[in-house]
Amino acid sequence: MKNRNVFLLALLVAVTAHAEENSNEFQRFLNDTHLDLTLRNHWKYLKENEAQPKEVHNAWGQAATLDFRSGWLWDAVGFDASYTRAVRLAASDYFVTRGMLYNHGEGFNKSNAGGFGRFGQRYIKLRLGDDDFGLRAKGGWHQLKNVGVLSDTYRLSRNSYLGYSGALSWQNVQLDAAWVTHSIQYDAPNRVRFLTANNKEISRIFTSGITYKAGDLSLAYGWGESKRYLRRNLLEINYPLTTQWTLASQIYGSHALEDYKAMPQSKKQFDNDAWHYAGEVQLRDNRWIHKLGVAYTQADKTNGVGYYDRHMGKNTRGRFSALTSAGKDYMRDGELALTAFSEYQLSESLATALQLNYGQFEYKDKNIRTGEITWINRWRPAEKSLSGLTVAAQLGYGWSYKNYNATPILNADGDYMRSPSLSAEVGITWKFGLL
Incomplete structure (x- = not known):
């Protein structure tokens, strides 16, 4: 007993x-569990007549996002989730091109514009090891920011991917990988498959990459493949010469695979390969930041002007960090592009900048010239009562050409027809810690 x-x-x-x-x-x-609320008000406007008679593309919406980030059980396992509810404030015909509001019908009529609600992230997270040598992994619906050749975009919400991703870190080196099969776009509530340009399904995308960072020095290489559609390689370099001067370069290349080659010629962005080469120099001097960039694109295409497409298929967002980030503009076959950017820090909270882009390529013995000048402003108040608030606004005027699939439309005299544009954008983001 x-x-x-x-x-x-x-x-x-x-x-x-x-x-x-x-x-x-x-x-x-x-x-270690946190719950944040982010309020996002975003308006985007464009007036242009490149591919049709003069049209206004206008969308305005308001969104609220709840982000839940759990602590760690056994210091290894957790769960994160985010939910977004967006509502329409205003819209015009062709609102879809702004990527803000959900299209509830067919075509581009403004009556189709509406809000949406969705869980953008729902995933299990895993961590092993520490900052010196450790593994971080996710499984489920989650965002991918510059993982291999994939990235995300922020409008009223961010796009997310279904699948698995992980990062293995050792001192200054990080290895990334992701395997994904579906996405939810930033302006819609529904899960969708990846698609080719002629709407054939892409079963999966696999991507990997390696990054080295030491202070302001960074080297990144990425590789990825949309199954049977596109293969992508990229190289991004940021090299500080002094505390003031920095050199940077980006190289992006796409190679066509079986399903891409089988598409009709009218659906292709290029024939077999497309490359975009960019370099820039940056100067930081007291309150000033100056950048000067040059880029060149090679994207041969039969019967038309080819261009480098940043994305790995429809419903994806491709990684792209060059100053020429402006859709198809400045990334057309044979196009030489120049970019000048100057920002001045007016105060601790307020910065203003001007960016000038210029591009030129040859088509049927004609020099086609495009460009834009954009005024950019950003306000992040230093007051504690306004912590988490960011207001960004920009206004731009551009000049381009009337086109069909990036190919100039010529008049009876064989000259290209010019097409001016006016754009504007305001984004207000306010983040609150609830838990």
């Missing part, structure tokens, strides 16, 4: 210790 009592006492002590340990573990889990 005595031995039995000793055994029961030992068992009780063990169970009590385990319960106390679980209680402490759960308390740590709660302490």
Whole structure:
């Protein structure tokens, strides 16, 4: 009987210790759990007549996003989720091109514009090791920011992908990989498959990359493939010469695979390969930031002007960090592009900038010239009461040409027809910590 009592006492002590340990573990889990609310108001406007008579593309919406980030159980496993509700404030015909509001019908009529609600992220997360040598992994619906050749875009919400991703870190080196099969776009509530330009399904995208960072020096290489459609390679370099001067370069290349080559010629952005080469120099001087960039694109295409497409198919967002980030503009076959950017920090909170883009390529012995000048402003108040608030606004005037699939439309005299444009954008983001 005595031995039995000793055994029961030992068992009780063990169970009590385990319960106390679980209680402490759960308390740590709660302490590391966070819930944030982000309010996002976004308006985008474009007036142009490149591919049709003069049209206004206008969309304005308001969104609220709840981001839940759990703590870690056993210091290894957790769960994150985010939910977004967006509503329409205003829209014109062709609102879809602004990527803001959900199209509830067919065509581009403004009556189709509406809001949406969706869980953008729902994933299990895993961590092993520490900052010196460790693994971080996710499985489920999650965002991918510059993972291999994939990235995201922020409008009223961000796009997300279904699948798995991970990062293995060792000191200054990080290895990334992702395997994804579906996406939810930033302006829609529904999961969709990846598609080719002629709407054939792409079963999956696999991508990987390696990054080295040491202070302001960074080197990144990425590789990825949309199954049977496109293969992508990229190289991004940021090299500081001094505390003021920095050199940077980006190289992006796409190679056509079986399903791409089988598409009708009218659906292709290029024939077999497309490359975009970019370099820039940056100067930081007190409150000033100056950047000067040059880029060149090679994207041969039979019967038309080819261009480098940043994305790995429809319903994806491709990684792209060059100053020429402006859709098809400045990334057409044989196009030489120049970019000048100057920003001045007016105060601790307010910055203003001007960016000038210019591009030129040859088509049927004619020099086709395009460009734009954009005024950019950003306000991040330093006051504690306004912590988490960012207001960004820009206004731009551009000149381009009337076209069909990036190919100039010529008049009776064989000259290209010019096409001016006016654009504007305002984004207000306010983030609050609720938990």
